[in-house]
Amino acid sequence: MNERTVYVIGAGASKEANLPTGDELKSKISNLLNIRFNHFEQISGDYLITDALRELVKQPNGQRGDINPHLHEAWHIRDALPLAISIDNFIDAHRDNNKITICGKLAIVISILNAEKNSLLYFERSQETSTIHFSSLESTWYLPFFQMLTENCVKDNLKDRFQSISLIIFNYDRCIEHFMYHALQNYYRVSTDEATELIGCINIYHPYGSVGSLPWLTSNDTIEFGADINKVQLLQLSKKIKTFAEGTDPSSSDILAIKKHMEQANRLVFMGFAFHKLNMQLIATEKNRDSQLKCYATTLNISKSDEEVIREQISTLYHNALIDTRMANMKCAEFFSEFWRSLAF
Numbered sequence: 001m002n003e004r005t006v007y008v009i010g011a012g013a014s015k016e017a018n019l020p021t022g023d024e025l026k027s028k029i030s031n032l033l034n035i036r037f038n039h040f041e042q043i044s045g046d047y048l049i050t051d052a053l054r055e056l057v058k059q060p061n062g063q064r065g066d067i068n069p070h071l072h073e074a075w076h077i078r079d080a081l082p083l084a085i086s087i088d089n090f091i092d093a094h095r096d097n098n099k100i101t102i103c104g105k106l107a108i109v110i111s112i113l114n115a116e117k118n119s120l121l122y123f124e125r126s127q128e129t130s131t132i133h134f135s136s137l138e139s140t141w142y143l144p145f146f147q148m149l150t151e152n153c154v155k156d157n158l159k160d161r162f163q164s165i166s167l168i169i170f171n172y173d174r175c176i177e178h179f180m181y182h183a184l185q186n187y188y189r190v191s192t193d194e195a196t197e198l199i200g201c202i203n204i205y206h207p208y209g210s211v212g213s214l215p216w217l218t219s220n221d222t223i224e225f226g227a228d229i230n231k232v233q234l235l236q237l238s239k240k241i242k243t244f245a246e247g248t249d250p251s252s253s254d255i256l257a258i259k260k261h262m263e264q265a266n267r268l269v270f271m272g273f274a275f276h277k278l279n280m281q282l283i284a285t286e287k288n289r290d291s292q293l294k295c296y297a298t299t300l301n302i303s304k305s306d307e308e309v310i311r312e313q314i315s316t317l318y319h320n321a322l323i324d325t326r327m328a329n330m331k332c333a334e335f336f337s338e339f340w341r342s343l344a345f
Contacts (some may be wrong), residue, residue, distance in 0.1 A: 005345065008283065012300060013332050014171050016140040017120045019105040020111070022086045022274060025165025028114075029107040031080050033074040049074075049106045051231040052238075054198050056102070073099040075109070080086045085276055088208060092244040092278065105238040109229075112211045114278045116345070117226030121175055125224075132182045141271065141332035142179050148336060148344055155188045159201045166203035166261040170279055172210050172241060178225045181216060192216060203261055205254045205280055209242040233328060255282070262317070263287055269343065270297035271332045275310050280317065288322035296342065298335045299327045 011021045035045030042050055053067040077090065077100060084090035087104055094100040097280060116122060137143050143298045153161055167176060177199060184195040196216050212223035221236060223229065229237065247253050262268070263285045273279070295314055299307055309323050328338050338344070 003267060004164055004166075004261075004265050005267040005269060005343070006168060007269045007271060009167060009169045009176070009271050010273035010279075011171055011172065012298065013141060014119075014175050015272065016171055016332060017137070017142065017175055019115045019119050019171070019173055019175065019243070025108075025111055026081045026084065026087055028111045029087055029104070030078045031081065031105045032110055033078045033103060035071055035074055036055075046107070046110055047101075048110060048229075048231060048234055052106055052234045053103075055231045069268050070099050070103055074103040074107075075098065076100065077104055088244060089278060091274070095243060095245055101190070101243060102238065104232060105241040108172055108241050109211050109234055109237045113223075113226060113229065116178075116211075116226075118132070119175065121178055122272075131186060132179065134183070134186065134327070137179075139333055141336060142175075142183075144333060144336035144340075146180070146183050147300075148340065150187065151344060153345075158184075158188075162198060162201035163203075164345075166265070167205065168258055168261075168283060169204065169206050169210075170208060172206070172208065174210055174214055174225060177204065177214055177217065178261065181214070182290060183236050203257070205258050207242070207247040207253065207255070207258065207279075208244075209240045209247075212240055214235045231331050238320055244282070248282055251332050258275045258283060259285055263289075266291075267343070268295040268314075268323075270292060270314075271335065272298060272300075275313055280313050284317045285319070287319075289318035289323075293318070293321070293323050294342070295325040296335075296339050297325065297327045298332055299329050300331055302329065323339060 008187040011019070013027070014019050036043055053070050057065050057067055081090055083089065091101055091104045120140065121132055123130055123132055134143070149161065169176060176272070180199050181195050184198055185192065185332060186192055190198070192234055193269060212221060215222040215224060223233065225236060242253065248255050250256050262283055297310070299310065302310070307327050314325055315321060315323050326339070328335055330338065
C-alpha cells in the first residue's frame with residue numbers, strides 16, 4: 001500500500017466522547033490541587049493526591065514526611081494555571097521545579113481516569129461479553145474513522161491497511177486504543193488476541209505519555225479504562241506522564257519514530273488539534289520535504305486569519321516546503337464526511 005497517513009490527534013477529538021478540552025483539563029486540575037485543611041482535616045481538593053504525596057515523602061529523601069512543600073507548589077499550579085496555555089506548557093515553564101512536575105502529573109492522572117470513566121466509551125464490565133455502547137458514538141468521529149479504515153476490507157487484509165497509518169496522540173487518554181480493541185471484536189468477530197495483534201500493526205504514539213497501558217496491551221503496570229486506583233498506583237502512573245523535555249528526549253521517548261513517520265507521510269491529518277507551538281515543535285521533521293504531501297485539518301472555532309498562520313506552521317514542519325493544506329472549520333465527526341474520499345484507502 002503506497003499511501004502512508006499520519007493522524008495528529010488533540011483534545012478536541014476526545015471531546016466528542018465527553019473528555020475535557022485543554023482548558024477544561026486545566027480547570028479540573030486546579031480543583032484537584034485546591035487541597036485545603038481545617039484543623040488537620042482535609043476539606044477540599046483530591047484526597048487520593050494527598051495520600052499519594054504522604055506516601056511519596058515516606059520514601060528516601062522524602063523530606064521527613066512533610067508534604068507542605070508539595071502543597072505549596074500544588075497551590076501555585078491551582079492559582080497560576082488559568083494563565084497557562086495548557087498544563088503541559090505550565091509544567092515546561094517550571095521544568096526545574098520537581099515538585100510542580102510531581103503535583104501536575106498526579107492531577108493529570110486523576111483527571112484523565114475520571115474523564116475516561118465519564119466518557120461515552122466507558123462501560124461497566126459486569127460480564128465477559130460487555131462492550132462499548134457503539135450507538136452512543138453516532139455523533140463522534142470514532143465511528144466514521146472505523147468505517148473508513150475497514151471500508152471494503154476483509155479481516156485478512158487489515159494488517160496491511162493498519163500498517164499504513166500512524167497516530168500521534170497528544171492526549172493522555174487511551175480512547176482510540178480502547179475503542180479500536182472493542183470495535184474490531186464486535187465487527188469482525190475476532191478474538192481478544194487477534195484484536196490486540198491488529199492494533200499492534202498501527203503505529204500509535206503518545207508524545208506526552210498516557211495514564212498507563214490497557215490490560216490487553218501489556219502484562220506490566222496495566223490499568224483498566226476509567227479505573228479507580230489507589231495511592232501506590234497513582235504514584236506509578238504519574239511516572240508515565242511526560243513533560244515536553246521528556247517527550248523530546250530520544251533516550252526516553254518515541255520522538256525519533258514520530259519524526260520518521262512524519263517525514264514518510266503522503267497524507268497528514270490534524271484532528272481536534274490546537275497547533276500550540278510546543279506540540280508543533282515536537283513533531284517537526286529533521287529533513288527537507290522532497291515529495292508531495294497533502295494535509296487536512298479541523299479548525300473548529302479558529303479564525304480565518306489564524307488559519308493562514310497555521311498553514312505557515314504546517315509548512316515550517318517541513319522546513320517551509322509547499323504543502324497542499326485543506327482546512328475545515330467543523331467537528332471531527334463532520335470532517336470525515338467532508339474529506340471521506342480524500343482520506344479513504
